[in-house]
Amino acid sequence: MKIYTAQQIYDADKFTIKKQQITSAMLMERAATELFNWIHERLQGAPVLIHIFCGIGNNGGDGLVLARHLQDHGYHLKVYIVDYSKNRSEDFLINLERLKERKVWPTVIEKGSTLPEIGNEDIVVEAIFGLGLSRPPADWVLQLFDYLNTSKAFKVSVDIPSGLYTDRVTPEQQAVEADFVLTFQAPKLIFFLPGTGKYIGNWAALDIGLDQEFLAGRETTYDFVVQSELRPLYREREKFTHKGTYGHSLIIGGSYGKIGAVHLSARACLHSGSGLVTAYVPSCGYIPLQTAIPEIMLLTDPAEQQIEKLEFELEPSVIGMGIGMGTSEATAEAFSAFLKRNKIPLVLDADALNLLSADKELLGDIPPGSVLTPHPGELKRLIGSWEDDFDKLEKAHAFSKKYDCILVIKGSHTFTIYGEKGYINSTGNPGMATGGSGDVLTGVITALIAQGYEPLQATVLGVFLHGRAGDIAASEWGYEALSATLIIEKMGQAFRSLVSEPGKTGESKGGK
Numbered sequence: 001m002k003i004y005t006a007q008q009i010y011d012a013d014k015f016t017i018k019k020q021q022i023t024s025a026m027l028m029e030r031a032a033t034e035l036f037n038w039i040h041e042r043l044q045g046a047p048v049l050i051h052i053f054c055g056i057g058n059n060g061g062d063g064l065v066l067a068r069h070l071q072d073h074g075y076h077l078k079v080y081i082v083d084y085s086k087n088r089s090e091d092f093l094i095n096l097e098r099l100k101e102r103k104v105w106p107t108v109i110e111k112g113s114t115l116p117e118i119g120n121e122d123i124v125v126e127a128i129f130g131l132g133l134s135r136p137p138a139d140w141v142l143q144l145f146d147y148l149n150t151s152k153a154f155k156v157s158v159d160i161p162s163g164l165y166t167d168r169v170t171p172e173q174q175a176v177e178a179d180f181v182l183t184f185q186a187p188k189l190i191f192f193l194p195g196t197g198k199y200i201g202n203w204a205a206l207d208i209g210l211d212q213e214f215l216a217g218r219e220t221t222y223d224f225v226v227q228s229e230l231r232p233l234y235r236e237r238e239k240f241t242h243k244g245t246y247g248h249s250l251i252i253g254g255s256y257g258k259i260g261a262v263h264l265s266a267r268a269c270l271h272s273g274s275g276l277v278t279a280y281v282p283s284c285g286y287i288p289l290q291t292a293i294p295e296i297m298l299l300t301d302p303a304e305q306q307i308e309k310l311e312f313e314l315e316p317s318v319i320g321m322g323i324g325m326g327t328s329e330a331t332a333e334a335f336s337a338f339l340k341r342n343k344i345p346l347v348l349d350a351d352a353l354n355l356l357s358a359d360k361e362l363l364g365d366i367p368p369g370s371v372l373t374p375h376p377g378e379l380k381r382l383i384g385s386w387e388d389d390f391d392k393l394e395k396a397h398a399f400s401k402k403y404d405c406i407l408v409i410k411g412s413h414t415f416t417i418y419g420e421k422g423y424i425n426s427t428g429n430p431g432m433a434t435g436g437s438g439d440v441l442t443g444v445i446t447a448l449i450a451q452g453y454e455p456l457q458a459t460v461l462g463v464f465l466h467g468r469a470g471d472i473a474a475s476e477w478g479y480e481a482l483s484a485t486l487i488i489e490k491m492g493q494a495f496r497s498l499v500s501e502p503g504k505t506g507e508s509k510g511g512k
């Protein structure tokens with residue numbers, strides 16, 4: 001699902017209006033009717049009081065159309081015009097007249113107005129600013145946002161939470177905190193960034209019939225990856241194959257007290273389809289790993305407690321490394337010598353990333369197309385600190401280009417960055433914020449590369465499946481009890497769900 005900029009959406013509006021020979025008021029009618037249908041389907045005529053706050057542009061126009069439909073269906077509503085500018089849009093004015101024809105007279109809210117009482121059980125729909133916000137709202141408008149934010153009523157935002165810029169940074173506390181956002185056509189980038197995602201409890205994208213061909217022809221930086229896009233990537237197993245067909249993964253890591261990390265990674269690799277899995281660990285890992293996972297093979301470093309040599313004859317298809325490895329001087333030396341020799345594709349996590357951050361020259365030795373999977377702390381050490389989410393993305397793209405690597409920015413919505421492009425994950429839940437969850441991801445991505453998926457495909461698919469497995473596990477165990485082992489146990493179901501479940505496309509968890 002492509003993520004469009006505000007300008008691309010405006011262009012699509014214009015193109016659609018021309019091609020379908022409709023007026024912009026008709027497009028607004030269509031968009032707001034979708035809003036109405038969504039709300040009506042859920043409320044089913046419930047006698048709840050709905051407060052509709054409208055701006056004076058087209059976002060406000062949407063609010064007015066919605067108000068008219070709600071009125072026609074007998075809902076109990078109060079409509080307000082937030083009068084922040086005298087430049088009313090044409091379609092706003094058309095729809096204000098249509099509402100007045102129904103004898104609905106909106107209350108005007110301006111600077112100094114007493115704000116309406118909102119009950120805890122009421123519903124607020126706010127259509128104050130949409131994609132058109134271009135400068136900070138006036139103080140009295142910000143106070144209105146604050147007022148709405150302190151209310152316990154359920155808040156629905158039309159298109160985007162008012163006060164948020166669509167394609168750039170929004171200062172703190174400048175926007176409405178929406179429980180639900182009904183957005184037009186496609187989600188917006190800001191829904192998925194930590195700084196602004198917190199304003200969006202949940203969202204749904206409403207298809208307003210913008211020209212599909214036009215939309216498909218737009219180049220976008222980001223894609224919100226949904227199941228229907230991944231299904232064609234998935235390679236089903238063929239009958240006349242053997243374990244050699246599915247690659248040999250080598251998982252390198254572990255140190256005294258952190259052999260469990262390798263266990264998780266290797267097991268996840270095994271359960272994600274790698275034909276063979278070998279682990280390379282310090283000698284202290286031999287007995288526990290052989291005992292815990294009989295399916296994997298082991299290579300051991302001559303050193304007992306940490307990796308100090310990192311030499312082996314094996315020629316695996318791919319190497320996942322860094323988990324639980326430690327960053328001691330001896331390990332760092334072995335790692336750096338290994339990078340100089342190695343030509344095999346790498347998936348680098350945890351201490352491998354920390355060692356790269358400590359000696360950035362080593363980044364020049366990683367094979368092109370390697371995958372790096374940092375959590376926020378590791379990312380900061382790798383790319384330097386950032387001022388805001390947009391700055392972070394810019395730095396991440398630059399880093400990926402400079403070192404020709406795939407960068408996985410782990411988080412509530414994991415971003416996979418490769419060169420100019422970014423892929424936003426749609427699965428996963430807060431229960432997965434638990435020790436070992438990242439080790440599992442390393443194993444999953446490694447396994448997919450071993451099976452012949454291109455590293456970028458393997459990463460995007462791996463991140464999705466890892467999140468899906470976490471979602472399946474959470475539905476059984478809840479967030480608190482979720483553990484890395486439970487995620488691994490659901491990998492099989494996650495793979496199966498790719499082909500057996502229709503998959504949601506237009507709705508997602510939000511940032512709260």
Ligand SMILES: NC(=O)C1=CN([C@@H]2O[C@H](COP(=O)(O)OP(=O)(O)OC[C@H]3O[C@@H](n4cnc5c(N)ncnc54)[C@H](O)[C@@H]3O)[C@@H](O)[C@H]2O)[C@@H](O)CC1
Pocket residue numbers: 010013024027028031032055056057058059060061062084085089128129130131132133134135136137138158159160184
């Ligand atoms: N044909 C279309 O373009 C469609 C637009 N739709 C709606 O239209 C919205 C965009 O509408 P608009 O472009 O009219 O913009 P908005 O309704 O978001 O904002 C209204 C106007 O306020 C002005 N403004 C910006 N920042 C301000 C500030 N801080 N203080 C005072 N005034 C400020 C701008 O001139 C802007 O045009 C979308 O978000 C969507 O809700 C939908 O009706 C679908 C069709």
Ligand SMILES: [K+]
Pocket residue numbers: 059126127128129130157158159160161162
């Ligand atoms: K809005």
